[in-house]
Amino acid sequence: MTAKLQQPTKARFKIGDRVRVVDMPYLFYSRTQMYVRGVEGTIAAYTYEDLIPEDEAFNLDGEVEQYYIVRFRQQDIWPEYPFANDTLQTESPERWLEPVTTHKKEKSS
Amino acid sequence: MSASHHHDHPHEHKAAPTVDEITDFEVLEIAVRELAIEHGLFTAEEHRRFTEWAESIGPAGGSRLVAKAWTDPEFKALVLENATEACKQIGVDWSEPTGFGTPSDYTHLIVLEDTPTLHHVIVCTLCSCYPRPLLGMSPEWYRTTNYRRRIVRWPRQVLAEFGLILPEEVEIRVEDSNQKCRFMVLPVRPEGTGGWSEEQLAEIVTRDCMIGVALPKPDRKVDTHPVRKALRPVGSTSQESSK
């Protein structure tokens, strides 16, 4: 993806980094979907800096952080997904991502 | 729905047909709106501004954007690098009607480029976010939990229900717009459109093509997917267990 909506100023991750979606408890609601929790993906693009949604929804005075497009293999998300080439992308704020330091064995389909 | 003029007939001048009854739905909408304003949930002015905006949007903007991208490589590069700027050039301003966009469309648009080996389809699993300034109001099927849940899990099945079947070698990439970015698909320009004008090209870029559930074709000007029940709706037992 060539789009890069704002120049990142303090992004932890760069394009191509392997990341994992963390599975955090949250107080009210979260825009991080259950189906990607714990799944590994790749940073595909930067989008913008913003408050994380949980903070924004209740107007707390939170810091801003970088948002990213993360790309996943469908076979890493769903058990027995039949098509090896298919992918899925979602957008995530930085705090919902952690670096993958070792390459875990990919799920077999 | 055009008026017909029959001056040589003694009949009354025929106006365009209207639904000639006041339904309780119509009355309910007004009642909810008036009470909401009276209870301070929003102002009449805010409502008026958003209504005007809602009436101004439609898929024509998206069609023009795609047609121009197909014929103008510099414009296409702008579409992919800075989509909201490209939109301004074809007359769509994402900052309307507040100067900061709307509370569900925002101002962060990304256009996803299809290639012969990569096909995008958009969804919002959490609600039904949609690039309304470019495509107008989302179609009803896009808003159903049926589409939203199944397109991420079984994209090829859902696309097949729309009549779109792609070979396994083509990567199908589902884009779930779960935050503030909004997405639209830039389809591959089809064969058989050589030498076409932008206007001709725009005619075959329908809303479904820009969502990613259809491919543009030289002879296809209308989205005609049937309004139908899914083959394997959410909750059905004929499929694998969900998630």
Next chain:
Amino acid sequence: MSSEDCTNRIPILEGIRNQGKTWEVLAPRYGVTNENPPWKTSLVAMCSCLGTSEALPALDIRESEDELADSVYCSVPAPERQLLALAHTMLDRGLVTETELADRMTQIRSRLEAV
């Protein structure tokens, strides 16, 4: 995701729904080809306005709408389903009462019919 439809019915909304006078039915009867009733854009505008209000933040409306759309109002076509779901949500949260709604509807109907 509840598919029960026996709980949480609101009488005034059931009354409206049961008349069945949806756009899907009426438009062809009158030969009108518009896909949507004239009040649809006003409804969309309302949802946008409510998206900024604290009483009904946007994701909340969507969740309520989804639940109701999949249960109580699942057989109602859009946009009537969306309208009923919105009214239902507002009634449920006490933003509006059934009596207020019924009275206002009566007033509005006389206003419209007097024209």
